[in-house]
Every structure is written in structure tokens, then in C-alpha cells.
Amino acid sequence: MDHESRITLRLPADLHSWLVAEAKSAHRSLNSEIVHRLESERADAAAGGESL
Secondary structure, eight states: OOSSSOOOOOOHHHHHHHHHHHHHHHOOOHHHHHHHHHHHHHHHTTTOOOOH
């Protein structure tokens, strides 16, 4: 990333818990997990997959 922006993100508690568990199993931080998932979704959308 050339430039980073900070945001405040509010998540339902169950979604937060699930993301924390997914991040842990992938040996990533919660932030890295969220970025990874968003970048993957963006790549899929650009390749003609489902859009957000």
C-alpha cells in the first residue's frame, strides 16, 4: 500500500469473534485478515465475480 487510511469500524460481536478466530487460524492480525478479505473480494469483482 502506498497510502494508508485509518477508520473506525463497528462490527456485531459475533462477526468480530468470527474474524478474530479466522485471523488466528491464518496466523494474521485482525487488521491483516480484514484487509486480505477485502482485497480478495475486490480482485474477484475485477475478474468478473460477484460485486459488493
